[in-house]
Amino acid sequence: MIQVTAFKWVPPFAQGSVRDIRVRWALEEAGLGYDDHLIAHEDRLAPEYRALQPFGQVPAYRDGKVEMFESGAIVLWIAQHSDALMPADECGRAMVMTWLFAAMNSIEPYVGQLAGIDIFHAGEAWTTERRPQVEAQLRTRLADLQTALGDRKWFAGDRFSAADILMTHVLRDLRHTDILAGYPALADYVARAEARPAFQRALADQLKPFRAAEAARPELVAG
Numbered sequence: 251m252i253q254v255t256a257f258k259w260v261p262p263f264a265q266g267s268v269r270d271i272r273v274r275w276a277l278e279e280a281g282l283g284y285d286d287h288l289i290a291h292e293d294r295l296a297p298e299y300r301a302l303q304p305f306g307q308v309p310a311y312r313d314g315k316v317e318m319f320e321s322g323a324i325v326l327w328i329a330q331h332s333d334a335l336m337p338a339d340e341c342g343r344a345m346v347m348t349w350l351f352a353a354m355n356s357i358e359p360y361v362g363q364l365a366g367i368d369i370f371h372a373g374e375a376w377t378t379e380r381r382p383q384v385e386a387q388l389r390t391r392l393a394d395l396q397t398a399l400g401d402r403k404w405f406a407g408d409r410f411s412a413a414d415i416l417m418t419h420v421l422r423d424l425r426h427t428d429i430l431a432g433y434p435a436l437a438d439y440v441a442r443a444e445a446r447p448a449f450q451r452a453l454a455d456q457l458k459p460f461r462a463a464e465a466a467r468p469e470l471v472a473g
């Protein structure tokens with residue numbers, strides 16, 4: 251049985267964004283069942299968990315054949331075994347890998363810097379000077395990304411692929427801003443991807459334990 255490690259609870263700003271959702275979504279698209287192995291934040295420190303995920307983060311993954319960490323690598327592994335996420339032809343697979351890495355290496359660092367400023371360093375004096383630069387660099391990337399998408403529905407060809415899981419997840423981390431509204435084709439792209447039933451199931455499954463934890467301990471929501 252496939253097992254995906256996820257957190258039992260995270261603060262509201264991270265709910266729906268924790269990276270196990272990438273893996274859950276890939277498994278849903280591939281039609282593969284899995285168990286989620288829920289850990290508490292402090293369980294990250296346990297040596298047994300570090301053996302599975304050296305940085306004490308989620309997700310970690312095991313399927314009886316491999317034990318993996320790094321959400322991008324896990325999604326790629328699942329995709330290599332599923333027609334739903336990768337085309338059969340070699341050149342098509344190369345394009346999926348290209349756009350999957352573009353999401354993680356060419357877009358995510360810019361989105362991550364902005365999200366870091368807005369969420370983890372909100373209100374700190376240095377952000378007043380730095381944020382406009384970060385936003386400007388991000389906007390340049392988004393303009394190029396939108397041009398690259400052109401009239402296509404998906405990034406790596408004419409069908410949805412593993413690359414779209416990564417790209418959508420990265421772009422979703424801008425949802426605390428209205429920046430994507432300036433790039434209508436990208437906003438439509440994210441909405442199209444989020445409307446997929448597999449994404450909706452993955453999101454609901456990530457949120458389910460958070461809601462249960464909050465019902466048991468209302469002080470979590472109150473902060």
Ligand SMILES: N[C@@H](CCC(=O)N[C@@H](CS)C(=O)NCC(=O)O)C(=O)O
Nearest residue numbers: 267268269306307308309320321322
């Ligand atoms: N590059 C890793 C990053 C994983 C990651 O950042 N996980 C976050 C949740 S989205 C985490 O576990 N944060 C808790 C921590 O770092 O202590 C991946 O893509 O799997």
